Amino acid sequence: MSDMLQVAKKEIKIGFRNPWAYSFLILFSVFSLSLLLVNSQNEISGYSGVTGSMLSLTLYLLPLMSLFLGSFSLTAEKEEGSWQLLSTYPLGTISFMLGKYIGLSVVLLTIISFGYGLMGLITALIGKMFDINTYLLFLSFSCGLILLFLTIALWIGSLAKNRWQALTISVMIWFFTVIAWPTILIAVLGLLPYLWIKPLLIIFTFLNPAEFVRLFVVIKLGGGAVLGPEYYKWVSWIHSSNGSFSFFVLFLIWLLFSLTCVCWIWERRRPRA
Amino acid sequence: MLSDAEFSGPILINKKLTIQALEGVSLINESLEPAITIQAEGVTVQGIRVLQKQSGEESTAVSVQANGVVLRNLKITTRGYGILLRDSVDGVLEDNLISWDSSQGPSTLGEKGNGIDLFNSSDTRIENNRIVNMRDGIYLDNSKDLNIFKNKILGSRYGIHCMYNDGTKIIGNIGEYNVTGAMIMGVRDVVVSDNSFVKQRNNVNSQGILLYDVQRSIVEKNDIEGNRVGIYLERSSQNELRNNSIYRNFVGIQFVNAEKNFIHDNDFVANVIEAEAMDSESNQIEQNFWDTAQVLDMNNDGNSDIQYSINPFYRNLISETPAFQLFFQSPGISFLSGMYEQDNQHSWTTDSSPRLKLNQPVLTSNSIVEDKPLPDKVFLMIVSSMLLLISILTILYSRGQKT
Numbered sequence: 259m260s261d262m263l264q265v266a267k268k269e270i271k272i273g274f275r276n277p278w279a280y281s282f283l284i285l286f287s288v289f290s291l292s293l294l295l296v297n298s299q300n301e302i303s304g305y306s307g308v309t310g311s312m313l314s315l316t317l318y319l320l321p322l323m324s325l326f327l328g329s330f331s332l333t334a335e336k337e338e339g340s341w342q343l344l345s346t347y348p349l350g351t352i353s354f355m356l357g358k359y360i361g362l363s364v365v366l367l368t369i370i371s372f373g374y375g376l377m378g379l380i381t382a383l384i385g386k387m388f389d390i391n392t393y394l395l396f397l398s399f400s401c402g403l404i405l406l407f408l409t410i411a412l413w414i415g416s417l418a419k420n421r422w423q424a425l426t427i428s429v430m431i432w433f434f435t436v437i438a439w440p441t442i443l444i445a446v447l448g449l450l451p452y453l454w455i456k457p458l459l460i461i462f463t464f465l466n467p468a469e470f471v472r473l474f475v476v477i478k479l480g481g482g483a484v485l486g487p488e489y490y491k492w493v494s495w496i497h498s499s500n501g502s503f504s505f506f507v508l509f510l511i512w513l514l515f516s517l518t519c520v521c522w523i524w525e526r527r528r529p530r531a
Numbered sequence: 532m533l534s535d536a537e538f539s540g541p542i543l544i545n546k547k548l549t550i551q552a553l554e555g556v557s558l559i560n561e562s563l564e565p566a567i568t569i570q571a572e573g574v575t576v577q578g579i580r581v582l583q584k585q586s587g588e589e590s591t592a593v594s595v596q597a598n599g600v601v602l603r604n605l606k607i608t609t610r611g612y613g614i615l616l617r618d619s620v621d622g623v624l625e626d627n628l629i630s631w632d633s634s635q636g637p638s639t640l641g642e643k644g645n646g647i648d649l650f651n652s653s654d655t656r657i658e659n660n661r662i663v664n665m666r667d668g669i670y671l672d673n674s675k676d677l678n679i680f681k682n683k684i685l686g687s688r689y690g691i692h693c694m695y696n697d698g699t700k701i702i703g704n705i706g707e708y709n710v711t712g713a714m715i716m717g718v719r720d721v722v723v724s725d726n727s728f729v730k731q732r733n734n735v736n737s738q739g740i741l742l743y744d745v746q747r748s749i750v751e752k753n754d755i756e757g758n759r760v761g762i763y764l765e766r767s768s769q770n771e772l773r774n775n776s777i778y779r780n781f782v783g784i785q786f787v788n789a790e791k792n793f794i795h796d797n798d799f800v801a802n803v804i805e806a807e808a809m810d811s812e813s814n815q816i817e818q819n820f821w822d823t824a825q826v827l828d829m830n831n832d833g834n835s836d837i838q839y840s841i842n843p844f845y846r847n848l849i850s851e852t853p854a855f856q857l858f859f860q861s862p863g864i865s866f867l868s869g870m871y872e873q874d875n876q877h878s879w880t881t882d883s884s885p886r887l888k889l890n891q892p893v894l895t896s897n898s899i900v901e902d903k904p905l906p907d908k909v910f911l912m913i914v915s916s917m918l919l920l921i922s923i924l925t926i927l928y929s930r931g932q933k934t
Contacts, residue, residue, distance in 0.1 A: 271930075307822035375917070375919030378911050379915045390911050438863060444867075455855075476859065485803075487759060
């Protein structure tokens with residue numbers, strides 16, 4: 259436990275020395291202020307075309323940010339040799355990995371809370387109302403995205419040999435899960451028998467954190483009709499009181515599974531003296 | 532004047548009289564005959580609680596067969612029909628509550644009767660009634676110049692079902708959780724305005740307002756939210772649809788074989804498919820607000836100078852494979868739709884001059900003003916300053932730490 263905290267502390271410290279963190283902080287603050295501008299033309303509360311584009315914009319930026327920071331942090335350990343040194347100490351892989359994860363989460367969450375804090379404060383000061391529910395949902399949407407994509411970042415970091423590899427894989431994963439996702443699925447699923455499409459699509463949706471966090475927020479914001487008659491059951495389920503809770507459980511399962519895999523990979527590759 | 536006690540039905544009124552009941556008077560009818568049958572002109576019945584116990588097509592709580600009858604403040608629980616009007620003009624039905632008797636287990640729609648069922652009864656006024664869990668809330672057939680005002684219909688099949696009633700006015704009604712809010716068929720010169728039809732979505736065929744074979748009618752200022760199809764027009768022409776708020780429906784407006792309608796100054800917000808048209812060429816669509824439209828206003832008249840054509844890519848995609856509805860406004864979909872934009876734009880449903888701003892004030896169906904301990908603004912301020920403070924402190928703390 260204390261090992262883990264030590265690793266996390268070090269990670270936070272290094273994280274905030276990293277110029278990348280600050281460039282992302284500035285980028286995200288500018289970005290959230292532009293979201294504010296976009297939203298100021300929006301008179302409608304709840305889901306609308308404008309909220310949809312805001313979600314999309316967030317989806318472009320945040321996954322990329324967490325993939326880069328997360329995977330670079332792990333490959334740096336390898337490149338700089340600090341992990342080779344650490345693995346000679348009685349430090350468990352799990353404590354190390356969890357510490358890394360917690361540290362990186364703190365760094366990333368700090369970045370987005372700075373951005374959202376700034377945005378919210380300016381909104382409140384200039385009096386242009388941002389609907390409080392929308393604001394909180396966006397905040398939790400962003401946190402969810404970051405936490406899930408960070409686990410993917412750790413996957414990348416443990417598989418890649420150096421920063422360049424990590425960069426390439428990160429961009430690839432980002433492009434695949436965010437931009438090309440519908441195109442690829444429509445193309446591939448179109449080849450399969452009709453009855454397989456829906457179950458497979460649902461499975462794939464749960465595998466893609468970007469998609470499943472997005473859907474949750476869209477349904478929460480958007481009310482009944484947005485997903486159409488195919489998914490009315492989902493909609494009423496998510497709107498029911500245990501919908502959010504089940505989503506949270508699902509979210510935790512995703513996190514735990516992913517982290518376990520990463521620990522396993524890292525343990526197998528641990529240098530033994 | 533009746534005071535307390537329970538009476539058992541059925542009763543027949545064949546003289547002109549006024550029955551006014553005090554609170555707690557109920558009429559329980561175990562027979563198949565209507566609990567109250569009115570055959571004399573000018574009868575008024577007020578304030579009775581009526582229980583119609585027998586079920587079936589023949590069973591009715593109140594049957595009116597004379598002119599100028601007034602039914603006010605009745606509380607009807609029935610296992611058949613609620614109020615039946617036959618060949619009775621100039622009637623008034625107001626402040627009644629009609630509900631299905633579900634004490635003997637659930638029933639299917641087919642077993643239920645209509646709340647108010649009216650045939651050949653022109654000039655009737657139906658106002659301020661509340662109808663719950665019936666087949667059709669208000670069923671109007673073959674009558675002229677009816678006034679249907681401010682009724683509330685919940686959980687029924689059709690809220691208001693209007694067949695062959697020229698010159699009817701349907702104003703200020705509320706329908707929720709019905710299969711279809713208002714089904715209007717075979718009429719001319721009807722006015723449907725200021726109604727609110729929301730959350731009609733539990734059935735695959737549910738609509739907010741359905742117009743079939745309707746001519747020269749006006750549909751205006753209705754709130755239509757969260758339905759499967761907001762407004763559905765089939766074989767209807769020369770109607771004017773204006774100033775409606777059409778929010779978050781699966782399909783905003785759908786035309787089938789509908790020609791020469793004039794659709795203007797409506798608000799279309801967050802409908803998955805904004806408009807869909809089949810064999811409907813010559814409708815005039817202009818100055819509506821579409822939340823996804825790209826607009827450009829050079830001369831500051833509030834209307835866009837570029838037209839808005841509704842891209843049917845997503846509609847085609849999900850009508851082929853409904854499972855893909857999960858991709859609603861997914862970031863990647865916009866790229867795909869963009870690719871589709873190259874060809875045959877002229878055949879798309881087009882608004883010639885979309886509005887820049889909402890035509891109607893914002894629809895606030897679910898934001899009823901509550902007494903909160905904190906106003907939203909203060910709450911937002913506290914949350915955001917906390918976030919900002921914590922993040923700055925984290926950064927400063929970790930920067931300041933000694934190694």
